[in-house]
Amino acid sequence: MAGEPSGGDLSRLRQLNSLAVIKALQGGTSLTLTEVAKHTGLSRASTEDVVRELLQKGWLTEAEPTAGGVGRPARRYRFRAEAGRVLGVDIGGHNVRAVVADLDGAVQNTARVPVTPEMGRAERLEAVDRAVTECLETAGLTGGDVWASGVGTTGLVDGVGRVVLSEALPEWTGVDLAAHVRRLAPAPVLVENDSRLAALAECWRGxxxxxxxxxxxxxxxxxxxxxxxxxxxxxxxxxxxxxxxxxxxxxxxxxxxxxxxxxxxxxxxxxxxxxxxxxxxxxxxxxxxxxxxxxxxxxxxxxxxxxxxxxxxxxxxxxxxxxxxxxxxxxxxxxxxxxxxxLGEEGVVLGAVRLALDDVEDRVLDGRTPLLSQP
Amino acid sequence: MAGEPSGGDLSRLRQLNSLAVIKALQGGTSLTLTEVAKHTGLSRASTEDVVRELLQKGWLTEAEPTAGGVGRPARRYRFRAEAGRVLGVDIGGHNVRAVVADLDGAVQNTARVPVTPEMGRAERLEAVDRAVTECLETAGLTGGDVWASGVGTTGLVDGVGRVVLSEALPEWTGVDLAAHVRRLAPAPVLVENDSRLAALAECWRGxxxxxxxxxxxxxxxxxxxxxxxxxxxxxxxxxxxxxxxxxxxxxxxxxxxxxxxxxxxxxxxxxxxxxxxxxxxxxxxxxxxxxxxxxxxxxxxxxxxxxxxxxxxxxxxxxxxxxxxxxxxxxxxxxxxxxxxxLGEEGVVLGAVRLALDDVEDRVLDGRTPLLSQP
Structure with a gap:
């Protein structure tokens, strides 16, 4: 079959290649160019191009060379998981949990504030504020350090982060959780039903x-x-x-x-x-x-x-x-x-972290890559 | 982002482009190169390449120029729906239906053989033989003209075309429908549950x-x-x-x-x-x-x-x-x-046609394009 790919196709391919390289290097592994090429199935030349660009953008950095072997070791690269942070929040009947994780999803800090099923909206939202603030402060972070937030709640949630129906919690129907959490961390906020987030967590780490x-x-x-x-x-x-x-x-x-x-x-x-x-x-x-x-x-x-x-x-x-x-x-x-x-009771908040990481990765794919400071 | 696409990526892109051109020309429309490029989003050069190759392979042919306009009209191309035939079969409790369609899914001929819910396996399969044979013969075709067959049946079907459980029809559990229909038309046979095929038909034409x-x-x-x-x-x-x-x-x-x-x-x-x-x-x-x-x-x-x-x-x-x-x-x-x-009672057999067409299109994508005779 013939036909040269169009410009749009190529730009999409480049983004997919970038994401493939990032995925290969996530989870704390460091790899040489040869190894990256092997993992991703990209050609050596493509791999070099992609790695060079991701280094420039601050997504990757050179890793410490591993000891041993003869001669000068090949350069190794690793994903800069520490370059950004995401926030996960689980708002339940008995607890509000907040978690800060790095771009690999490794949990950096957690906070838990007990609540009761009977609490009204204002009290529960106040518990959210406390959990998030405590979690960020103990980690030495501010809301501005957060790249994306995931929030889990009981009930039906609409596409823009509002609870459209909650039968389990009083005064919860109608609450705009995206807007509320955005006050604490101005990055994009994704809100989802708690059962779904727990499902997401099982597929990710469970x-x-x-x-x-x-x-x-x-x-x-x-x-x-x-x-x-x-x-x-x-x-x-x-x-x-x-x-x-x-x-x-x-x-x-x-x-x-x-x-x-x-x-x-x-x-x-x-x-x-x-x-x-x-x-x-x-x-x-x-x-x-x-x-x-x-x-x-x-x-x-x-x-x-x-x-x-x-x-x-x-x-x-x-x-x-x-x-x-x-x-x-x-x-x-x-x-x-x-x-x-x-994962037990941590499932929902871990799923919220995954939701936030998905949003960050979507931005890589879209080319809306966050601007990183140099390592 | 940088990184040249690999050879595998490009070959996949070419196949997708070919399928996009075929899809744009299915349904009896004829288009100029400019129009094909517009429909598919491919560049002019890519479109020319793809169309040239599909002409060579016999998937496309030049259409009659449309009348009117000033000067020599631009060449128009159309999909050769008549290049191949697919078979659809619906084996029900009260009727066995067979349909022959072209590669656009336009029904060329149909046959129906009444059966009863009480009939045993041999009798029902014999009705299948009669419906398929009558359908092909009246259309002036033989089993060898069929590129793919889709078959719908009540019950659970496994991945290779056998009924693994049927509570509605006697002696139906265990029947190997793929093997049976392959005797009548040696092309690939896809077997699926009847409700699912009717669902497929609704999404296609319903x-x-x-x-x-x-x-x-x-x-x-x-x-x-x-x-x-x-x-x-x-x-x-x-x-x-x-x-x-x-x-x-x-x-x-x-x-x-x-x-x-x-x-x-x-x-x-x-x-x-x-x-x-x-x-x-x-x-x-x-x-x-x-x-x-x-x-x-x-x-x-x-x-x-x-x-x-x-x-x-x-x-x-x-x-x-x-x-x-x-x-x-x-x-x-x-x-x-x-x-x-x-679609009423025709839904299942139309879904069977769609299943067969999907198989033919998968073969275009895989590069296992059937060899066509020149028009």
Whole structure:
């Protein structure tokens, strides 16, 4: 086939090549030009061009030469993860978490401010301010050092960072989280539903790293779902996907009630079930039965590679996971692999970090590369 | 950003450019080089190269010059849709349909052989042979003229064209449809679930042409679903997506029973409901209530842009569509647009044609372009 690529095609290719080189060098590895070329599949000449430009722009720097070997060692390059910072925030019913990470996603500092499910909007936003300020200050940073912020919240979120519907938190519907967080750090703010961010985190650093299609269950005082389809978070036409819990016959509305009945707090019920208490074990069975109904609907609809259970209850994996698998076997044509999240309650805030990093990487692709100071 | 594209990148770009030119010229339009360049966004030089090569390979030909205008008219080119043929087959409970189409997907000839839901495997396959043979013969073709075949069937299909599970048709589990149809036409055979093919047809030629995310309902003597996510048929990890009907609480297992009770055949019930029969109207309401439960689960999970109702019952749109919308409003956070299929019972076989055309186009992209005779 013939046909020279157009100018637009070439510029897009160059951006993709730049991103490929950055990806090859992320995660703290340092590589020689030869190694970069091998990792990216680019020609030696292309690799040299791309690396030269990324050095000039401050994305890469020369790494310390490794010891040993004969003669002068080849120059090595590394990604300047320290060149920028992103902020992740998780606004939950019981805690507000803030995290600062470098451009590799390595967490630099964290802060947590306890809240209650009953708190009103102003109090909860004030907790957000405290968590973010404390997190930045302890790290010796100001809001101006942040390149992008990711924010996770319960409820439905619109495309510009407002909560359009929250049934779990009082006075939360209508809050403009993007605008609020931008006051603290003026960089772009991305806001997303918490279950989805936890799903994102599982695909990035959790048990779903190799899954293309995945159903994530946020199992805790609320039940939510995040869907990853073909390697991407599935949001839906109006950003309202994963809301299967709204259908009463699928059991998620009543699921948690089984745990808050006789034996006090949910954690207590799991502990009592573990210790052999029969009433507690029966309550857990009823909870799992309802959790599995909605999950089966998602599994039958999508046939995912994996179901990952996260959220607060994932600490009680030992009493949850086998019964859940058995219930899924009852309803599903093919029960996928069921895994407990290893990220637990950190999942949402890590997903918020990933969301912010995606935004930074999009800017590399767009050519809207942030201007870096020289190392 | 810098970096020259590698050889592999360029060859991929050339294939994409070739496909872009073919797509611009499909559908019976003829264009000048200038117009092709404008449609594809390629440079004039690239366009000339690509068109020259596609002429040599027999994909394009020079079109008749259009009359009028001053001076010698610019040369026009068109896609040689007649250069090849694809076969589409729909194997249903009541009919086997076969269709021959050109490379634009224009149907050249059709054949239909009635079958019954009770027929065994041998008899049904024999009906497939008759439908395909009749369709090809009446069009003056042989199996060797077929470039690719698409086949639709009820049940779960594996990646190599075998039915791995069919509950609707007797002796159908385990049948190797790809091997069977290859005996009739030796080109590649793609086999897919019928609901999914009908979904594909809606996105191609039906009411979902502009929808990226769509839930298709096959509403008829069975209820099935096909999902289109981000413009692509969603198949699932083990090709088992869309099987929400297996979950009893979602109502699809019992849905049709409401229609086959008091008033005879389903079509009669819809007619009676239309004529004001109260028992029939109540039966239709119960059917719609169950249809809507499973549909709401899909809508809440995926938040699609559109729900399209096809299959045999789509002829009774007038008594189905408004009640379905009202039921969806009861359960869904956002009720998507609900549309009746305009393709009706032809949807599956048209989707089979599209599946075959996709395979032919993949071969253009791969560089495995079929060798064409000169026009």
């Amino acid at each position: 048990v779903a790293r190799y899954a293309k299609d995945m159903v994530f269950l946020l199992a805790g005082l609320r039940t939510g779902a995040g869907l990853v389809i073909d390697g991407k978070l599935h949001k839906g036409f109006a950003n309202a996907s994963g809301e299967i819990g709204a259908l009463p016959v699928l059991g998620w509305i009543r699921a948690q009630e089984h745990l808050s009945g006789a034996s006090g707090e949910a954690g207590d019920v799991f502990a009592a079930a573990r210790a052999g208490d029969r009433a507690a074990a029966a309550a857990v069975r009823r909870y799992v039965r309802d959790l599995a109904l909605g999950t089966s609907a998602l599994v039958l609809a999508l046939d995912p590679q994996m179901v990952v259970v996260g959220g607060g209850f994932s600490r009680s994996a030992d009493v949850l996971i086998d019964p859940l698998r058995r219930e899924l076997d009852r309803w599903c044509i093919r029960t996928p692999e069921v895994r407990m999240s290893a | 009411v979902a042409r502009y929808a990226k995310d769509m839930v298709f309902l096959l509403a008829g003597l069975r209820t099935g679903a096909g999902l289109v996510i981000d413009g692509k048929l969603h198949k699932g990890f083990a090709n088992a997506s869309g099987e929400i009907g297996a979950l009893p609480v979602l109502g699809w297992i019992r849905a049709q029973e409401h229609l086959s009770g008091a008033s005879g055949e389903a079509g009669d019930v819809f007619a009676a409901a239309r004529a004001g029969d109260r028992a029939a109207a109540a039966a239709v309401r119960r059917y719609v209530r169950d249809l809507a439960l499973g549909t709401s689960a899909l809508v809440l999970a995926l938040d699609p842009q559109m729900v399209v109702v096809g299959g045999g019952f789509s002829r009774s749109a007038d008594v189905l569509i408004d009640p379905l919308r009202r039921e969806l409003d009861r359960w869904c956070i956002r009720t998507p647009e609900v549309r009746m299929s305009a």
